[in-house]
Amino acid sequence: MRLRYRYRLYPTPSQRQSLARTFGCARVVFNDGLRARKDAQLAGLPYLTDGQLSARLTAAKATPERAWLGEVSAVALQQALADVNTACRNFFASVNGTRRGPKVGPPRRRSRKDVHQAVRFTANAHVTITKGRKLRLPKIGDVPVRWSRRLPSAPSSVTVLRDATGRHFASFVVEADADPLPAVAREVGVDLGLTHFAILSDGTTFEAPTLLRDAERKLGRAQRALARKTKGSHNRTKARAKVARVHAKVADGRRDFHHKLSSTVIRDNQAVYVEDLAVSGLGRTRLAKSVHDAGWSSFVAMLEYKARRHGRTLVRIGRFFPSSQRCSTPDCGATHGPTPLSVREWTCRACGAVHDRDVNAARNILAEGQRLVAAGRAETLNACGGTVRPGRPLAGPRETGTHPTSRRLAARPVGIPGRQAGEDVKLMLMPTASAGPIG
Numbered sequence: 001m002r003l004r005y006r007y008r009l010y011p012t013p014s015q016r017q018s019l020a021r022t023f024g025c026a027r028v029v030f031n032d033g034l035r036a037r038k039d040a041q042l043a044g045l046p047y048l049t050d051g052q053l054s055a056r057l058t059a060a061k062a063t064p065e066r067a068w069l070g071e072v073s074a075v076a077l078q079q080a081l082a083d084v085n086t087a088c089r090n091f092f093a094s095v096n097g098t099r100r101g102p103k104v105g106p107p108r109r110r111s112r113k114d115v116h117q118a119v120r121f122t123a124n125a126h127v128t129i130t131k132g133r134k135l136r137l138p139k140i141g142d143v144p145v146r147w148s149r150r151l152p153s154a155p156s157s158v159t160v161l162r163d164a165t166g167r168h169f170a171s172f173v174v175e176a177d178a179d180p181l182p183a184v185a186r187e188v189g190v191d192l193g194l195t196h197f198a199i200l201s202d203g204t205t206f207e208a209p210t211l212l213r214d215a216e217r218k219l220g221r222a223q224r225a226l227a228r229k230t231k232g233s234h235n236r237t238k239a240r241a242k243v244a245r246v247h248a249k250v251a252d253g254r255r256d257f258h259h260k261l262s263s264t265v266i267r268d269n270q271a272v273y274v275e276d277l278a279v280s281g282l283g284r285t286r287l288a289k290s291v292h293d294a295g296w297s298s299f300v301a302m303l304e305y306k307a308r309r310h311g312r313t314l315v316r317i318g319r320f321f322p323s324s325q326r327c328s329t330p331d332c333g334a335t336h337g338p339t340p341l342s343v344r345e346w347t348c349r350a351c352g353a354v355h356d357r358d359v360n361a362a363r364n365i366l367a368e369g370q371r372l373v374a375a376g377r378a379e380t381l382n383a384c385g386g387t388v389r390p391g392r393p394l395a396g397p398r399e400t401g402t403h404p405t406s407r408r409l410a411a412r413p414v415g416i417p418g419r420q421a422g423e424d425v426k427l428m429l430m431p432t433a434s435a436g437p438i439g
């Protein structure tokens with residue numbers, strides 16, 4: 001499977017400048033390509049092909065207005081054009097209905113003011129790791145890297161990112177083997193809740209990360225300070241950087257929590273059953289802040305790829321399954337109708353059992369998951385015949401850029417399970433999502 005490994009870069013001041021120039025040139029090429037297509041469309045001319053765009057780039061480099069494009073890596077610029085092509089194709093596929101998932105809007109210009117910048121270098125860009133363990137980037141130099149973990153194989157491409165706090169990262173795409181863990185007998189149902197982050201069917205509870213709440217006062221103060229600053233002033237830039245730092249801290253802490261918990265759950269259980277929550281729906285309700293704070297979807301995505309990599313089974317239970325309304329006592333299963341969220345504990349009218357709301361739900365999820373698997377109706381990740389639901393791709397093969405996807409990518413990397421904490425790896429789900437039976 002293809003995984004994404006991310007490492008912090010520590011470029012020198014002059015390397016930072018070269019990187020900034022590369023980001024800028026890639027952005028200009030992207031915007032030029034987009035405009036060329038739009039202009040052709042408005043003029044009623046035929047669609048500019050990928051090859052025609054590429055030829056235009058070569059021609060532009062020879063003009064005095066765009067001669068400076070020659071100062072940066074040509075591969076990074078070609079990749080920016082590749083992004084234009086992908087964005088256009090995705091948009092057309094979404095319009096004519098051949099693309100699944102949410103609608104994709106028309107490609108948008110990349111902004112100079114976007115705090116997230118990215119460029120991609122492919123294998124033919126001669127990106128190498130030097131003897132001194134630095135990352136050699138074309139026309140930038142040997143950039144010091146903090147190798148927080150070993151790369152499992154030679155990378156096929158590297159994306160260099162700069163986030164809102166000005167940190168640089170190198171994100172490698174590598175081919176990694178499945179790493180099956182020894183089989184265990186335990187299976188578990190996971191209820192994701194608001195009072196606790198997660199409750200397992202065995203009663204173990206994991207508290208929600210209140211990091212965002214804790215940092216909120218600090219964030220509020222920073223944001224108020226930002227609002228007072230004159231637009232375009234240097235102080236405003238500084239205040240904005242401070243807001244970004246608080247946000248980054250929260251995101252890093254949350255990601256770390258999700259990694260540790262998902263690794264534990266996957267390692268200790270052969271099968272994991274989890275409710276398929278309509279997070280985007282809940283996000284529009286009164287519970288929005290808690291839902292977004294909790295970050296369920298990124299957690300479930302981690303469970304999903306870790307299960308895939310380590311030969312575990314992950315089953316999503318349909319979101320209309322009444323997990324909290326049913327008595328979980330075996331042989332009872334009486335349904336009680338919806339109860340308000342404030343009711344934490346209730347007594348079954350049929351069998352008299354006293355249930356904790358969340359543990360009861362987790363037990364029901366476990367039972368329902370096992371029933372679905374036994375009936376062969378589960379959307380298991382590694383069931384024969386491929387997956388019904390391919391899962392959310394976290395990074396595509398052409399994921400660079402300053403569009404929202406890359407923003408998520410920068411803000412929310414996910415890691416590989418396992419034995420170390422704080423690992424920084426990202427999964428790239430194959431477009432076909434054919435993980436194959438590993439469990």
Ligand SMILES: [Zn+2]
Nearest residue numbers: 327332348351
């Ligand atoms: Zn009962």
